[in-house]
Amino acid sequence: GQQVQQSPASLVLQEGENAELQCNFSTSLNSMQWFYQRPGGSLVSLFYNPSGTKHSGRLTSTTVIKERRSSLHISSSQTTDSGTYLCALERDTNTGKLTFGDGTVLTVKP
Amino acid sequence: GPKVLQIPSHQIIDMGQMVTLNCDPVSNHLYFYWYKQILGQQMEFLVNFYNGKVMEKSKLFKDQFSVERPDGSYFTLKIQPTALEDSAVYFCASSSPAEQFFGPGTRLTVL
Numbered sequence: 001g002q003q004v005q006q007s008p009a010s011l012v013l014q015e016g017e018n019a020e021l022q023c024n025f026s027t028s029l030n031s032m033q034w035f036y037q038r039p040g041g042s043l044v045s046l047f048y049n050p051s052g053t054k055h056s057g058r059l060t061s062t063t064v065i066k067e068r069r070s071s072l073h074i075s076s077s078q079t080t081d082s083g084t085y086l087c088a089l090e091r092d093t094n095t096g097k098l099t100f101g102d103g104t105v106l107t108v109k110p
Numbered sequence: 111g112p113k114v115l116q117i118p119s120h121q122i123i124d125m126g127q128m129v130t131l132n133c134d135p136v137s138n139h140l141y142f143y144w145y146k147q148i149l150g151q152q153m154e155f156l157v158n159f160y161n162g163k164v165m166e167k168s169k170l171f172k173d174q175f176s177v178e179r180p181d182g183s184y185f186t187l188k189i190q191p192t193a194l195e196d197s198a199v200y201f202c203a204s205s206s207p208a209e210q211f212f213g214p215g216t217r218l219t220v221l
Contacts, residue, residue, distance in 0.1 A: 009120060031208060033209065033210065035212070039213075041199055041214070041215050042212070042214040042215060043201065043212040044111070045130075045209060045210070045212070046210055048208060048209035086153065087152045088153070095165055096141050096143065096158050096160075096165070096166075096210070097143075097155045097166055097168075098153075098155060098203075098210060100152055100154070101152075102152055103152075103155075
């Protein structure tokens with residue numbers, strides 16, 4: 001089965017609404033990273049978050065290792081937040097290999 | 111954030127030809143990676159590279175693929191010969207060693 005599962009697969013919001021994106025994993029974890037993939041394809045690292053909670057502007061990432069989940073919260077969404085959000089985990093083998101989820105496609109309407 | 115550059119951004123070649131994809135990683139990073147993403151599909155790990163050696167490679171990293179970083183210059187992915195199924199966007203990443211930063215990708219089209 002898939003090691004990294006993201007939900008929802010897609011999400012449509014009105015500008016100003018909040019979003020909660022989930023990433024569940026079925027294997028042991030060394031680190032978790034969240035990325036934003038622009039419509040053109042390039043990836044932006046949002047968080048490197050092996051455990052706990054991190055904040056960056058309107059974004060918050062929380063990783064709970066015992067529960068094998070990580071979440072990305074976007075508050076007061078903007079149209080420019082539209083795109084694909086990917087989570088990726090590095091297993092505890094410590095080789096650096098990232099295993100990606102399928103992503104959540106977010107559309108924020110004005 | 112730190113920048114990873116990739117050259118070229120697009121490459122179109124005929125099946126059977128050789129292609130080299132170039133990556134200029136973040137200057138103080140020591141770990142380098144290639145990932146492959148077919149249009150509309152999941153990002154998949156190909157290979158990682160440290161201290162002049164391949165550390166791990168996936169099943170997607172066929173015998174026709176090779177990587178190197180001669181004398182601290184570009185980190186390259188060479189495919190020789192190319193096949194139709196090699197058409198994809200190839201992303202390079204680097205780390206030191208934790209958080210990985212990705213380049214913008216090279217879109218490879220094999221005809």
